[in-house]
Amino acid sequence: MPAQPVMRNNGSLRIAVVGGGIIGLSAALEMRARGADVAVYESGIQLGAGVTVRAAGMLGSAFDWALEADQRSLAALARHAGMLWPDFAARIERMGGGGVEFSKEGAIVVARSDAEIGWLETLAAACQARDLPVRRMSAADLKRDEPALTGGAKAALMLPEDRQVDAQIVLQRLGAALSRAGVGFKYGRKVERIVGGQVFQMPDGERFDRVVLATGSGPLPAFFGPRGAPLEHGLIEMIPVKGQMLALAPVGGGPQHVIHARDVYIAPKSRWVLVGATSERGRADTEVEPASVAALRTRAAALVPALADAPEVTAWAGVRPGTPDDAPMIGQTAIPGVFAALGHYRNGVLFAPATAELVADQVIDGKVSPLAGAFDPLRFDKQAEAAHSALQRD
Ligand code: GLY
Numbered sequence: 001m002p003a004q005p006v007m008r009n010n011g012s013l014r015i016a017v018v019g020g021g022i023i024g025l026s027a028a029l030e031m032r033a034r035g036a037d038v039a040v041y042e043s044g045i046q047l048g049a050g051v052t053v054r055a056a057g058m059l060g061s062a063f064d065w066a067l068e069a070d071q072r073s074l075a076a077l078a079r080h081a082g083m084l085w086p087d088f089a090a091r092i093e094r095m096g097g098g099g100v101e102f103s104k105e106g107a108i109v110v111a112r113s114d115a116e117i118g119w120l121e122t123l124a125a126a127c128q129a130r131d132l133p134v135r136r137m138s139a140a141d142l143k144r145d146e147p148a149l150t151g152g153a154k155a156a157l158m159l160p161e162d163r164q165v166d167a168q169i170v171l172q173r174l175g176a177a178l179s180r181a182g183v184g185f186k187y188g189r190k191v192e193r194i195v196g197g198q199v200f201q202m203p204d205g206e207r208f209d210r211v212v213l214a215t216g217s218g219p220l221p222a223f224f225g226p227r228g229a230p231l232e233h234g235l236i237e238m239i240p241v242k243g244q245m246l247a248l249a250p251v252g253g254g255p256q257h258v259i260h261a262r263d264v265y266i267a268p269k270s271r272w273v274l275v276g277a278t279s280e281r282g283r284a285d286t287e288v289e290p291a292s293v294a295a296l297r298t299r300a301a302a303l304v305p306a307l308a309d310a311p312e313v314t315a316w317a318g319v320r321p322g323t324p325d326d327a328p329m330i331g332q333t334a335i336p337g338v339f340a341a342l343g344h345y346r347n348g349v350l351f352a353p354a355t356a357e358l359v360a361d362q363v364i365d366g367k368v369s370p371l372a373g374a375f376d377p378l379r380f381d382k383q384a385e386a387a388h389s390a391l392q393r394d
Contacts, residue, residue, distance in 0.1 A: 024214030096173025189345025234334030
């Protein structure tokens with residue numbers, strides 16, 4: 001006989017979130033706010049084992065997505081997330097006991113050659129077509145607003161709504177906010193196996209009504225029915241995309257804004273200046289390679305000469321959770337009651353508040369908003385099935 005749903009005395013829905021990165025914690029915060037009883041299972045012995053703390057924290061709604069003409073749903077998600085961030089940051093700061101370095105400065109995109117000016121113009125036109133705020137910067141604007149950029153910028157754009165946060169601090173504040181809100185943390189728990197039916201039993205014996213998978217590029221748990229038969233969740237494995245990043249000490253004359261060029265970005269925080277990043281599809285290791293880090297510094301110093309001699313604080317590599325179409329997987333899996341919040345690729349920090357909202361809508365309220373439709377976690381399975389049936393018909 002299938003087990004009956006477990007309800008606590010107060011009748012709250014019990015939800016297990018597997019994964020304590022920014023996506024899992026943001027979803028946990030939103031579901032808790034909507035009355036659920038939430039626990040977070042994190043495989044590390046504390047927060048920060050995954051890719052969140054290796055992110056540059058840029059909220060690039062316009063820069064990252066304006067040019068992706070075939071990714072309308074992603075652009076809409078990015079825009080929505082960008083609009084949610086000011087309130088989300090304020091909420092985390094209020095509940096988490098301190099600031100997250102949410103910067104209202106905007107990002108500058110620079111071109112250094114005629115070919116890059118063409119790219120910049122295309123970006124400006126795409127932003128205008130999508131009603132995303134964008135402003136051309138003259139040489140005088142640049143000199144006044146970002147005097148650090150003396151390395152041959154021939155043209156520049158300001159994207160005033162592409163902001164940034166310190167992702168490491170965000171994760172800490174989210175953790176504090178959740179603890180204060182009564183969310184339980186289970187650290188050092190690799191969730192390899194979940195037994196499901198109408199309720200889900202975790203390896204530690206705890207039982208939940210719903211499970212949210214937010215495991216980043218880590219392995220997904222295996223699911224089994226009450227009698228031990230495997231249950232298929234229908235999710236694909238993530239595609240690892242390694243990114244190496246360099247952290248330089250802040251120096252006099254350093255940049256004040258996020259700066260993007262075609263081959264590098266610079267994200268200044270109060271404690272360091274992040275320079276990123278490589279994009280190595282298919283690589284899941286976190287080895288830092290001196291040649292890659294040196295190349296990042298050379299590119300950054302070509303734009304901002306003041307960074308040429310900035311002491312290196314540290315360098316790291318993270319693994320972005322990619323998907324075949326670069327879009328996240330948000331929604332119910334093939335196992336009723338098990339939901340995905342996966343595949344946020346280069347934009348986990350940006351998308352976090354929007355994904356949290358879409359996950360809570362589905363898990364708590366049973367609603368799939370039009371925005372979530374494009375991110376059905378089973379779409380790859382369905383595409384494979386459709387291709388298979390087409391072959392059969394041939
Ligand atoms: N979003 C920046 C990166 O993935 O490197």
